Amino acid sequence: MERKTPIVVGVGDIVNRSKEVGDAIEPLQLIIQAIRTALADTALDATAVASLQRDIDSVDIVRSWTWPYPDLAGLVSEHLDIRPHRKYNSEHGGNQPAYLFDEAARRISRGEGKVTVVAGGEALASLAACAAANKLPPPNWTPLAEEVNSVFSPTTRELKPSALPGAWMPPPRPPLSSSTRASDPGHYSADLGARHSIGNPIHIYPLYENAFRAHRGQSLAENHAESAKLYADFARVAEANEFAWNFGKKAETEGTIGTVGGRNRLICFPYPLLMNAFNMVNLAAACVLTSTEYARELGIPEDRWIYALGGAGTRDCDDFWQRPTFWWSPSISRSLDAGIDASGLRKEDIDLYDFYSCFPIVPKLACAHLKLPILNPPKPITLLGGLTSFGGAGNNYSMHAITAMVRQLRRGRGKNGLVLANGGVVTYQHTVCLSTSPRRDGLPYPNTNPLTPLVTDVQVPSITESPDGDATVETYTVEFNRDGAPLRGHVIGRLKSNGHRFIANHADERTLWELCSTEVEPIGRSGTVKTGDDGKSLFGFTWGMAKL
CATH class of the missing domain: 2.40.50.840 (OB fold (Dihydrolipoamide Acetyltransferase, E2P))
Structure with a gap:
């Protein structure tokens, strides 16, 4: 079968900045709005847009933190009045937007689908407003079989493996007996982190920041100043982004971000509040992918086309204590290298980056691997402004990065762009590369993810559960x-x-x-x-x- 060329033909972003209970729009409806916006973004007339919508044969939805829908992809399809043969709800993880995008492009290339929508959305700000007003469930939101009586936060969830809404949670194990610890000092239990009250993102990303600082020989003051400057630069990007949660507000400065105290209290050293992701937002984003062949048939103007070149992703061990070191992430490094290589590019060919940035350490690790300066890089390393200033849109942040990348490439700001999507606690990574032109090597979109699902070929120190x-x-x-x-x-x-x-x-x-x-x-x-x-x-x- 002749391979097809996957392209993005439409993108859409929606933001609902109201925190009033009467304005509380659930994630489902925000996603529907984003998809309709993406369909209109193709520049087709109403008749052709209707045809494009009818031909959507795959709906891939990033799982929502806000409202645990049992089948959000099915609800989206129902509201769009379409009958796709594939309706997929992702796992939890900030890597999922890039993963879904990569897999959608792969299926289109192989002729396994004509039109795919990838989308996601959150309404944690509205949910929090309703909870504060004792209005749970929020008025007119989709009824659920399970009761939702609180607002989910990844920073305060119970410390169990996979403790996310809708995720399987194994029961905690009891501490090992003294005799077992003595006879098997190398044994460790699955809840070793939970036993010591550590495991949430606010704990683990600082472990990496501190180790990275020491590895580089930075002083604590130098490291703090670097993080403050980095996030001030990001804040200025978000200030100018019309889809950012903080759009229209004065950007935080190096001084306000770096000064600890008052509203900017320390959360986990070395990060104060303004170096942590801000999750209480109402945001949604969507992409429409198809082939160049079908785009021509519909008459979508070529100035709307952005080519999907390739992608890659892997993950480090879920148990953070089973990582090789804390100043380096094998999954970040390998996903960057493999994503660029799978796209037929070199790192010198990338003009625009968007590195996931729930905390400063993620873009720092990416920059260090690619040998980009962390401060004042010659190429943009964020298009959104980071999860603190743009808003941490749950698992869906990097969908907004993909839509922003499409717009920037259309405007001629660069030829090739890369999005790095991170999830878990520096755990899951996925990259995708986009371009204004087809692959220069003439090869089809890669048949498979070039990386193994899990990094296993790294040396990890032995773990002892009962050190003395x-x-x-x-x-x-x-x-x-x-x-x-x-x-x-x-x-x-x-x-x-x-x-x-x-x-x-x-x-x-x-x-x-x-x-x-x-x-x-x-x-x-x-x-x-x-x-x-x-x-x-x-x-x-x-x-x-x-x-x-």
């Missing part, structure tokens, strides 16, 4: 209360005796405060770790106030 002895800090973070006081230290350390890795909390107040230091680097410092009968490990620089 002299140790050093590999990386760390400190979680803070709302009043700005430190609550809990989280230490990832190595035993000096054998190099095994462990997870621990702070053992005493002095250790907690020293982990909060903005002058003395904790990484590499020595201390002692011990494990109590409850299975929790505590690390201290000194043990004068330790309680086990």
Whole structure:
């Protein structure tokens, strides 16, 4: 069968900035609006748009955090009055928009579909407003079989593996007995992180930031200033983006982002609030993909066409303590390299980037791998402005990046662009490359994802669940209360005796405060770790106030 050439012919973004209960529009309706906008974006007349809509044979929807629809793709199809042969609801993860886009382009290339819609949306701001007004479920939203009595947040969800709405959650395991720990010191249980109250995004991304800082030889002050400048640059991009949640508002500055205190309290060291994703938004986005052959048949102007070139994605181990290191992400590096290579490009060919940016560390890791300067890069590294300023649209942020990339390429801002979509806790990655021209190597869209689903060929240190002895800090973070006081230290350390890795909390107040230091680097410092009968490990620089 002759291969077809996949292209994007329409994109649409919707933002509902109202926080009034009477204006609360559910994700389903925001998505429908985004799809209708994307269909109109093809520049076809009404009759041709109707024909294009009837020919949609695949509806791929990014799973929503806001409202746990049992079959959102089915509801979208019903409201559009179409009968697609494929209706797909994604898994949770910020990588999903790029993954769905990549797979849609692949199917179109193989002739397995004529028109695909990929879309997603969130309405967490409206849901929060309704919850505050004691109006749950929100008026006129799609009824659910299950009760929704709170607003989901990825930062406060219960610490269990896969603890997301609609996801399977295995039961927690009890702590290992003392005899088991003694006989099998290398064994670890699935809830090792939960036992030490660590595992949410607000905890794990700081582990990477701190390790990356120490690996580069930065001081704590230099690192903080770099993050503040980076996010101030991103904020200015969002300030000018009409689809950003903060559009029309004065952008945060390097000073306001970098100054800790008041509304910009520390969440988990080293990140204050304005370096964390802001999720309470009402946003939706959609893309319409088809082939050049069908676009010509319908009469879609070629100035609307943007070519899908290729993509790639993989993931690191779900258990963050089973990663090779915390200053490098194999899945980010490999997804970038493989996505560029699969598209028949070199990194020098990329004119525009949008790196997912829930926290500063993700674009930093991407820049470091591609050897781009983190500050003042010669090429844009965000088109949206990041999840703090544009708005963290649940799993769907990178769908907005894809729609923005299409618009920028249409306007001639560049020839080739790359979107990096990140999910989990620096876990899932997927990249896609788009262009104003077909693949220059003349090859069809890649038949498969060039990467394995999971990175397994990296060396990971042995893990001990019951560490005891002299140790050093590999990386760390400190979680803070709302009043700005430190609550809990989280230490990832190595035993000096054998190099095994462990997870621990702070053992005493002095250790907690020293982990909060903005002058003395904790990484590499020595201390002692011990494990109590409850299975929790505590690390201290000194043990004068330790309680086990």
